[in-house]
Amino acid sequence: MSLSVRIDHTWPGFALSVDVTAPPGVTALFGTSGAGKTTLIRAIAGLLRPDRGRIAVDGRVLFDSDRGVNLPPHRRRVGYVFQDARLFPHLSVRQNLLYGRWFAGPGGGPTLAQITDLLGIAPLLERHPAALSGGEAQRVALGRALLARPGILLLDEPLAALDQPRKAEILPYLRALRDATDLPILHVSHDPQEIRALATTVLRLEGGRVIAQGPPDAVLPLPLDAGVTLRATPRDGPGPGQWVDTAAGVLHVATRATGPLQLRIAADQVMVATAPPAGLLGATVLPARVVEQADGLLRLAVGTTHLLARAPQDPALCPPPGCAVHAVLLRDPTVLDATGRATGSPSQTD
Numbered sequence: 001m002s003l004s005v006r007i008d009h010t011w012p013g014f015a016l017s018v019d020v021t022a023p024p025g026v027t028a029l030f031g032t033s034g035a036g037k038t039t040l041i042r043a044i045a046g047l048l049r050p051d052r053g054r055i056a057v058d059g060r061v062l063f064d065s066d067r068g069v070n071l072p073p074h075r076r077r078v079g080y081v082f083q084d085a086r087l088f089p090h091l092s093v094r095q096n097l098l099y100g101r102w103f104a105g106p107g108g109g110p111t112l113a114q115i116t117d118l119l120g121i122a123p124l125l126e127r128h129p130a131a132l133s134g135g136e137a138q139r140v141a142l143g144r145a146l147l148a149r150p151g152i153l154l155l156d157e158p159l160a161a162l163d164q165p166r167k168a169e170i171l172p173y174l175r176a177l178r179d180a181t182d183l184p185i186l187h188v189s190h191d192p193q194e195i196r197a198l199a200t201t202v203l204r205l206e207g208g209r210v211i212a213q214g215p216p217d218a219v220l221p222l223p224l225d226a227g228v229t230l231r232a233t234p235r236d237g238p239g240p241g242q243w244v245d246t247a248a249g250v251l252h253v254a255t256r257a258t259g260p261l262q263l264r265i266a267a268d269q270v271m272v273a274t275a276p277p278a279g280l281l282g283a284t285v286l287p288a289r290v291v292e293q294a295d296g297l298l299r300l301a302v303g304t305t306h307l308l309a310r311a312p313q314d315p316a317l318c319p320p321p322g323c324a325v326h327a328v329l330l331r332d333p334t335v336l337d338a339t340g341r342a343t344g345s346p347s348q349t350d
């Protein structure tokens with residue numbers, strides 16, 4: 001099954017314009033607040049009528065402005081799980097789940113037993129929502145959505161209200177669900193770690209447009225703090241600035257120094273080359289060996305320490321662990337002051 005969405009919608013001061021398809025598996029919607037993620041999934045669910053466009057699941061048209069098609073939400077077969085579980089408080093877990101089943105219509109679809117097994121909620125069936133943890137309630141909400149036999153599942157920050165242990169508890173169930181169905185699952189999240197744990201594809205939305213689409217490591221921004229800090233000792237050398245000894249080798253920094261320094265080398269300023277690069281003016285090239293790849297980063301053994309570099313966008317280009325490479329420092333490392341801030345950067349208390 002797959003979802004295709006081509007819509008335009010305008011609010012005062014905001015325009016959403018997307019043309020995307022989501023295959024089976026988890027497609028994460030990622031973007032800053034106000035990027036248009038909720039507007040997009042509300043349009044798919046039928047809670048918002050776009051100005052124009054077409055939305056179809058597996059060829060079944062849910063909305064087509066040219067043909068005057070606009071199915072109401074309850075006829076779209078869209079499972080929608082919100083940040084809060086929104087279970088009926090007066091019904092037991094079993095009754096909440098059977099409520100979902102009621103929407104499934106005749107024939108086919110998963111059974112109550114299959115869903116309770118998949119989500120590990122069989123022991124909770126006779127409880128009421130007030131007696132469930134946040135993670136348990138979200139699993140029941142997922143079960144209720146699945147029992148309605150949806151053609152697509154929309155998860156609108158379903159883990160955002162959970163603390164880290166509860167998130168860790170529910171993620172394996174979401175992965176099991178992803179692997180057990182051929183449903184396209186759209187998952188809105190602000191959490192890159194959660195997305196890396198779940199998503200097959202990421203759609204990155206900014207200002208109402210898709211600015212990138214691809215595997216998580218290629219599309220998600222690196223953590224702002226990805227990088228390493230090294231100790232450095234000044235040494236003599238030619239030219240302006242300062243040469244320093246570090247555990248990664250001899251490096252150059254822009255400012256003169258007489259005593260020990262702390263340097264920061266951000267992952268974004270390190271490139272990896274599989275052959276010695278030539279003609280790179282102002283760059284420092286250090287022999288390195290790939291240690292591992294994770295979260296869009298390559299960890300490199302350089303000298304007697306490690307540096308981090310951004311991994312190539314195409315996983316096929318990624319040198320495997322053990323591979324001898326060259327770490328190219330595109331800029332001089334940043335010199336840190338005693339509080340760990342870049343020298344010359346404004347104080348946060350100013």
Ligand SMILES: Nc1ncnc2c1ncn2[C@@H]1O[C@H](COP(=O)(O)OP(=O)(O)OP(=O)(O)O)[C@@H](O)[C@H]1O
Pocket residue numbers: 011012013014031032033034035036037038039040
């Ligand atoms: N009913 C509405 N009327 C007018 N403007 C709206 C309405 N709903 C959303 N917007 C605007 O549309 C833009 C996108 O909002 P949307 O909720 O889709 O963003 P989002 O990416 O889901 O943000 P968040 O991560 O904060 O939930 C915002 O500028 C918002 O103010």
